[in-house]
Amino acid sequence: MPDPSSLRDSTQIVLPRHALDGHRECLENRFTITVVETPEQLRIIGSPVEIKAASDYLTRNGVAVA
Numbered sequence: 736m737p738d739p740s741s742l743r744d745s746t747q748i749v750l751p752r753h754a755l756d757g758h759r760e761c762l763e764n765r766f767t768i769t770v771v772e773t774p775e776q777l778r779i780i781g782s783p784v785e786i787k788a789a790s791d792y793l794t795r796n797g798v799a800v801a
């Protein structure tokens with residue numbers, strides 16, 4: 736059985752709250768994802784394929800994704 740933390744890493748991106756400034760609308764229109772906001776951070780949740788594509792998109796547009 737897979738480790739839950741490895742599955743979580745492949746299905747979400749956690750970023751500081753301000754990281755998507757100027758990119759959020761395009762990201763939500765382009766990919767099948769859900770963005771969950773907390774006071775400190777944003778969680779982008781989706782399938783592993785969508786998360787990989789969204790991560791590549793963000794990286795190409797200057798957003799640091801760890």
